[in-house]
Amino acid sequence: DVKVTQSSRYLVKRTGEKVFLECVQDMDHENMFWYRQDPGLGLRLIYFSYDVKMKEKGDIPEGYSVSREKKERFSLILESASTNQTSMYLCASSPQGMAGGYTFGSGTRLTVV
C-alpha cells in the first residue's frame, strides 16, 4: 500500500524552539508539498519541491524553511516556533503527471505553547 508518512501525529513545542516535521513517501514521486490547515482558511501552501535539493516558496513561507536531500524525504523546519504556528500540518506528494492529484499524509497537529 503506497503511502506518505508523517513522523508525528501530535507535537507540543515551546515558543522559540526549532521544530522539525518529517515526511517520507514510498511512491518515487518527484513533487512534495507542505500545507498548513486552519479552520475557515482551508489548506495553505507553505513550500513545495519538484526535485531533490529544489524548493519553491508557496503562499505562506514566512517563518518556515524546508529541506529535501533525498527524493523520498521532505522536511519542514520552524526555525523559532511561535504560537501563531499552532496548526495542522499536512504533507503530500505527487508524480510528474497531472492526473491523480496528491497523496496526503495523516497530518501532524502542532501546538506551540
Add this chain to the structure above:
Amino acid sequence: GEDVEQSLFLSVREGDSSVINCTYTDSSSTYLYWYKQEPGAGLQLLTYIFSNMDMKQDQRLTVLLNKKDKHLSLRIADTQTGDSAIYFCAENDILTGGGNKLTFGTGTQLKVEL
C-alpha cells in the same frame, strides 16, 4: 492569483442527496479535484475531472463542471452518516519544473443527520 471558494457548511438528512459547490478562477486548470477529509485524518482523493468534460459519475458521486462559469459541483446520492466529513475542491496549476500544484478551497463541512 488563483482562488477557490466553497461554502463552509452543509447539513443534509440521511438518504437525501448532497450537493457541494465550488467556484474557481483559473481558466487554464486542466484537472479539478474533490478530496474528502475525515476527522483527524489527511485528505483522501475522491474523484477528479478533466477540464474538457462536463460530467463524471463514479458510483454515488457525480461531478458537474461548468467551465464557462468556472463552477464545479459534487453530488453525493443517498448520503450516509459515513459521508460526514470536510470536502475540498482543488484546481491544478502547472509547475515550471513539471508536475502540478493544487490550490484548495476552504472546505465544506458536510453533516449528515438521521
